[in-house]
Amino acid sequence: MSDTTPALPDRLSIDPSSPHFNADVFQHDVGIRFNDKERFDVEEYCVSEGWIKVAAGKKMDRKGKPLMLTLKGKVEAFYK
Secondary structure (H helix, E strand, C coil): CCCCCCCCCCEEECCCCCCCCCCCHHHCCEEEEECCEEECCEEEEECCCCEEEEEEEEEECCCCCEEEEEEECCEEEEEC
């Protein structure tokens, strides 16, 4: 990790309309490890509360966004 890499936030979302979206962090490749297994389908995470949100298949809500499932467990965020 270099000096120009921002610190990973406690909570981060890939949705630009979310208040937890941080474009500076996404300039770098971010990885999520959930229960000691790397996940590639995470939409949002919170390390302190111990949860991730993933899409529930191809189901959509009435606004056209994917329905989300919240999974609880040990969450680790890291730069690849």
